[in-house]
Amino acid sequence: MKRLVCIFLSCLCANAWALDAITLEKQYVSQANQASSVARGDKFFQAKHGKDWSCASCHKSPPTTDGQHASTNKTIAPLAPAFNAKRFTDEAKVNKWFKRNCHDVLGRECTSLEKADVMAYLNSLKK
Numbered sequence: 838m839k840r841l842v843c844i845f846l847s848c849l850c851a852n853a854w855a856l857d858a859i860t861l862e863k864q865y866v867s868q869a870n871q872a873s874s875v876a877r878g879d880k881f882f883q884a885k886h887g888k889d890w891s892c893a894s895c896h897k898s899p900p901t902t903d904g905q906h907a908s909t910n911k912t913i914a915p916l917a918p919a920f921n922a923k924r925f926t927d928e929a930k931v932n933k934w935f936k937r938n939c940h941d942v943l944g945r946e947c948t949s950l951e952k953a954d955v956m957a958y959l960n961s962l963k964k
């Protein structure tokens with residue numbers, strides 16, 4: 838019995854920790870209750886939304902190579918997960934930056950559907 842509980846717990850923890858870009862896209866899709874779209878995500882990523890910057894201003898288009906911060910000029914590693922294994926593995930980091938960057942680009946938080954679309958677009962970029 839004790840062993841079963843341990844196996845159960847380790848599965849739970851493994852699931853909670855093993856975040857990846859595909860899982861994240863699925864989470865946003867289920868929150869949005871609507872299918873994601875690569876084309877919509879692509880458009881959203883390149884476009885300005887009433888402010889000075891688009892996502893591509895810092896992350897480049899396509900975001901498969903190093904980007905550069907639009908105001909500090911600091912180098913930003915590729916955002917597309919196929920080109921940067923560290924991307925979308927840390928939920929706290931993902932939440933922090935979606936929040937901050939959506940505010941910078943849209944003046945509000947991104948909706949679940951916008952995040953699902955961005956993830957669909959990023960996941961579609963392959964080597």
Ligand code: HEC
Pocket residue numbers: 882890891892893894895896906907908913914923924925926927930931934935938939941942943955
């Ligand atoms: C002003 C520059 C800037 C703009 C504009 C910007 N970002 Fe970022 N973004 C950053 C920086 C800086 C980081 C953190 C450094 C890093 O992760 O390399 C980051 C990190 C992220 C991350 C964290 C990913 C992870 O798991 O490592 C996500 C998600 C993200 N950005 C999405 C977006 C989206 C979506 C937009 C458009 C709505 C956007 N960014 C616009 C600068 C920017």
